[in-house]
Amino acid sequence: MTKLIRKVSLADRIANLLRGEIEEGKYEVGQKLPTEPEMVRIYGVGRSTVREAIRALANIGLLSVQQGSGTYVERQSVSEESMEHRMGRANIRELNEVREILELKIAEKAALNRTDVDLEHMEKYLEQRKFFAQSGDLTNCIEADINFHLAIAKASHNEMLYDMYRAVSAHMKKWFQRNHKDTAPLVESHERHVVLFKCIEAGDALNAWKAIELIIRLI
Template sequence: MDTNNKQSFSKVPRRKLVDEVLEQLQHKIFSGKYQVGDQLPTEPQLMEELGVGRSTLREAVKILVHANILEVKQGKGTRIKSLNFTEDSFEARLKNADIDHINEARKMLDLQVAILAANRRTEEDLLKMKGHLDKRKKELEKGNYAEYINADIQFHLSIAEASKNIVLLDLYQSFVPILRQTLSQLILKSMDYKDNSLIHERIFMAILNQDVEKVKEYAIQNVELK
């Protein structure tokens, strides 16, 4: 399909550029003019049409890649991978499962690893958690959504690691692809995205203080806010 007929992006004003670029790219992709397999305009073309720099554009594209909408291949450009927020690939059963079932499983898993982490965490575990928590907040403030999502996932994995239960850690790692996709889609659907940093900070403090009852409360709240 000829991409020259699809160049109708407007210049992005100076505010949260990544949000604006995501919004415009989604509008264009789902406008009905693209089909699965079609190539997007080249990176220089998109930068010119959107009036943004390379880093801003690439950040937006990363989110769309994580959401399974775009696919980037070196030397071949960026193409439309899917026009749905689902995929038929590795862990398809989990990714295509009912969202309520996924949240039920996550609630049980998050709760159990957090309880164990509160009882078993070491100083090294706490340092890892705090490092990921600080990075999560910093990347969100900068609008680096892909890095924000990665730091969020690493924070939860560090809690699972602190549980000292290798089976639960492996189970949590199996959720990473769906967590990354779900968070990416949440950002795409919420252009005025606000996260639940306060709950994450409370989870950390409860684990630090080995307050199991608070850990239970905040771990459940975190999943229910997704």
């Protein structure tokens, strides 16, 4: 049987070398790394290779790149990629699947546990969503949409569900901003959001579940 050998890029090699130096204590937490030209000289590679290596280590939370300031050691080691960074490189299909799983349970719990104050918050953001969607204000419409769903997550009165959804929604928001050219999709989905709100208001967990499924299909 032929064994497949993964080709390691030069950037991967530099990233692994730098990671080893950090883990061995050559660079301490909070310490600024050498500048890009210095690293080009130290490792004998091109700028693009250095940038790619730095980006790879930043993606797993080992480094922090601060524009205009430099690159700093964020932590001494990472046993695995943080969930926040993993979400950051997820594609929309992955994010949407996670979002769907969370929102189905959140809608159910919100319908069962919501308070009058929770409903007031949801309704406020739902009205904002409609106003900004109809007026063509994409930025504020996306913000209102995210806040509406976060209000539902808060109404579940499960802090873990809320925290998980908040992390996912931050990346969904970025995806919406990159991929929506206007508010047309948000106008189209608004009535389904109204149905979702009414189901939660009525304490109808089953139909709140179904309403979320219909909303997610439009994405």
